[in-house]
Amino acid sequence: MEAHLARTIERYRGSSPIYEMIRYHFGYDQYGHAKQGKRLRPQLLLRTALEEGGKLEEALDPAIAIEILHNYSLVHDDIEDGDRLRHGQTTIWAQFGIPHGINVGDALCSLSYLTILHGTVPPERVVGMLLVLHEANLQMCEGQGTDIKFESLASVTMEQYLEMISGKTGALFSASCHLGAIAAGCTPERARAYARLGRAYGRAFQIRDDVLGAWGATDVTGKPSGADLARRKWSFPVVWALETPAGADREIVAAAYERGSRLDERDVEGVREALDRIGARAAADEAHDRALAEADAIAREAGIDRGGTIRDFLAQGARRVA
Amino acid sequence: MEAHLARTIERYRGSSPIYEMIRYHFGYDQYGHAKQGKRLRPQLLLRTALEEGGKLEEALDPAIAIEILHNYSLVHDDIEDGDRLRHGQTTIWAQFGIPHGINVGDALCSLSYLTILHGTVPPERVVGMLLVLHEANLQMCEGQGTDIKFESLASVTMEQYLEMISGKTGALFSASCHLGAIAAGCTPERARAYARLGRAYGRAFQIRDDVLGAWGATDVTGKPSGADLARRKWSFPVVWALETPAGADREIVAAAYERGSRLDERDVEGVREALDRIGARAAADEAHDRALAEADAIAREAGIDRGGTIRDFLAQGARRVA
Numbered sequence: 001m002e003a004h005l006a007r008t009i010e011r012y013r014g015s016s017p018i019y020e021m022i023r024y025h026f027g028y029d030q031y032g033h034a035k036q037g038k039r040l041r042p043q044l045l046l047r048t049a050l051e052e053g054g055k056l057e058e059a060l061d062p063a064i065a066i067e068i069l070h071n072y073s074l075v076h077d078d079i080e081d082g083d084r085l086r087h088g089q090t091t092i093w094a095q096f097g098i099p100h101g102i103n104v105g106d107a108l109c110s111l112s113y114l115t116i117l118h119g120t121v122p123p124e125r126v127v128g129m130l131l132v133l134h135e136a137n138l139q140m141c142e143g144q145g146t147d148i149k150f151e152s153l154a155s156v157t158m159e160q161y162l163e164m165i166s167g168k169t170g171a172l173f174s175a176s177c178h179l180g181a182i183a184a185g186c187t188p189e190r191a192r193a194y195a196r197l198g199r200a201y202g203r204a205f206q207i208r209d210d211v212l213g214a215w216g217a218t219d220v221t222g223k224p225s226g227a228d229l230a231r232r233k234w235s236f237p238v239v240w241a242l243e244t245p246a247g248a249d250r251e252i253v254a255a256a257y258e259r260g261s262r263l264d265e266r267d268v269e270g271v272r273e274a275l276d277r278i279g280a281r282a283a284a285d286e287a288h289d290r291a292l293a294e295a296d297a298i299a300r301e302a303g304i305d306r307g308g309t310i311r312d313f314l315a316q317g318a319r320r321v322a
Numbered sequence: 323m324e325a326h327l328a329r330t331i332e333r334y335r336g337s338s339p340i341y342e343m344i345r346y347h348f349g350y351d352q353y354g355h356a357k358q359g360k361r362l363r364p365q366l367l368l369r370t371a372l373e374e375g376g377k378l379e380e381a382l383d384p385a386i387a388i389e390i391l392h393n394y395s396l397v398h399d400d401i402e403d404g405d406r407l408r409h410g411q412t413t414i415w416a417q418f419g420i421p422h423g424i425n426v427g428d429a430l431c432s433l434s435y436l437t438i439l440h441g442t443v444p445p446e447r448v449v450g451m452l453l454v455l456h457e458a459n460l461q462m463c464e465g466q467g468t469d470i471k472f473e474s475l476a477s478v479t480m481e482q483y484l485e486m487i488s489g490k491t492g493a494l495f496s497a498s499c500h501l502g503a504i505a506a507g508c509t510p511e512r513a514r515a516y517a518r519l520g521r522a523y524g525r526a527f528q529i530r531d532d533v534l535g536a537w538g539a540t541d542v543t544g545k546p547s548g549a550d551l552a553r554r555k556w557s558f559p560v561v562w563a564l565e566t567p568a569g570a571d572r573e574i575v576a577a578a579y580e581r582g583s584r585l586d587e588r589d590v591e592g593v594r595e596a597l598d599r600i601g602a603r604a605a606a607d608e609a610h611d612r613a614l615a616e617a618d619a620i621a622r623e624a625g626i627d628r629g630g631t632i633r634d635f636l637a638q639g640a641r642r643v644a
Binding site for chain 2: 012014015016017018021076079080081097098099100102103104105106107109110111113114117123126127130131134135137138141142143144145146148149160163167
């Protein structure tokens with residue numbers, strides 16, 4: 001898969017500076033030492049296809065397409081969030097400026113779809129795959145728009161939060177499983193069941209990621225510990241804590257989030273301890289487990305993931321993180 | 323076409339703030355007084371389809387798709403260029419911030435393709451149309467990347483300039499004619515001839531636009547007179563002037579463009595007069611006419627645009643501008 005991704009990216013060349021920046025982003029050529037992403041989404045896609053008896057070579061192009069689509073969203077998110085580092089490498093906008101950052105993200109978006117259109121996907125599956133990818137992209141933008149709006153809100157309900165992550169994270173997880181099933185030749189109904197399964201796993205993943213964003217050590221997350229809290233991100237534990245009845249610990253969190261500025265290290269530590277005492281970490285772990293149980297129920301009812309390929313893959317990831 | 327565009331946009335709703343911003347951008351709902359764009363690209367597409375005996379209703383979805391794709395590029399270009407006004411309305415990023423601006427542009431990009439995928443285009447034409455749109459999008463990013471890079475260059479050759487506008491402007495003009503021909507059921511070869519025709523017209527259009535950017539009055543362009551010169555944009559007249567032999571007028575232009583900062587009104591006036599004296603405006607007019615002649619030759623050789631529908635439409639636009 002790594003080799004196929006590299007070949008796909010290398011196929012596109014030209015006098016425009018976008019190609020050098022795209023290779024920079026993926027850590028190719030002279031930049032070859034960059035740490036790679038986890039490739040979670042394409043792995044999810046390939047495992048779904050294999051679980052359903054599909055051929056690896058028929059699932060490779062959509063796997064690369066979803067990884068490139070994910071990277072387009074990362075390049076734009078890094079600008080939107082002001083992040084200057086990813087995987088230990090200076091982000092595109094921080095290296096080349098915001099205009100190039102926006103434009104290179106746009107180019108990656110089109111490259112994602114062109115991977116399907118220029119690839120070896122059987123013609124009768126192309127339209128269905130593109131539809132899944134485009135709808136996932138729109139849902140991702142819906143979720144991202146809501147997340148940006150959250151920054152200016154004084155409070156966010158659990159319902160709003162769950163809807164936001166369903167778009168921002170769930171859409172691509174869902175599309176990964178959906179595309180894997182299409183690549184394996186599943187019926188549309190069966191493929192849609194995989195889409196629902198992927199969305200449930202996406203929710204579990206995001207809640208776990210939120211816990212890491214608050215409590216994770218830098219060597220696991222690659223980010224400063226408590227980075228999400230410092231930026232007053234509306235994550236699961238915080239949204240949950242602010243929905244508990246009034247009390248001293250709830251007030252600590254509320255007061256920190258009502259402030260208009262970044263939290264310093266001491267504030268972050270105070271919020272984290274309050275979240276722990278109030279039971280927000282335990283609540284997040286429970287919500288994570290509920291999302292996994294929901295995924296199990298979806299799989300059982302639809303009779304999918306019978307070999308447990310997807311379940312084991314994601315459980316393994318969760319264990320590694322824990 | 324306007325009504326179909328409005329219906330297409332209105333079809334997409336949800337709790338995400340992106341939809342209100344998209345309606346704001348198009349001047350719908352409470353923002354209904356915004357001046358609309360010229361709708362040049364969808365008109366080009368529809369006229370191509372009609373010229374080839376296609377049905378209007380089969381060309382409407384691709385026409386809307388190309389207009390939305392154009393608007394995605396405008397929303398991102400406005401951030402990249404720092405433009406705060408378009409058609410007399412505050413641009414998305416200036417109104418809602420850069421993060422929302424990037425994200426709303428992304429959403430428009432996906433809406434463009436979804437217009438084809440959710441619309442009434444006959445299934446056998448969907449893949450071909452999406453391929454044209456995605457390749458045009460990538461070429462547009464190539465051209466835009468080159469244009470951004472130009473800002474940091476001390477000189478730009480005519481060859482570099484023509485390649486840049488072929489992507490930045492030519493790609494969507496080309497796609498408009500290409501899609502119109504596909505919508506009318508032309509053979510792939512005939513449709514590709516229309517694509518070449520559209521690219522030639524795109525070059526003519528961009529050179530004319532460059533002349534307006536230097537000499538156009540505000541009431542024609544909607545921008546301050548000489549805006550492109552003030553920002554030291556590499557336009558046709560400037561690139562042409564700097565390729566002439568050394569001389570006093572060439573030096574005035576070169577000195578102004580070598581400066582690292584925005585030009586003030588007096589400098590702009592000085593550069594404009596030097597460009598006039600050196601013959602750059604006349605050269606641009608000639609290059610514009612040559613591009614039109616090239617378009618004529620393409621049409622004649624391929625036996626397309628026999629009714630002159632496209633030619634008359636674009637000539638009319640050029641006359642109005644003159």
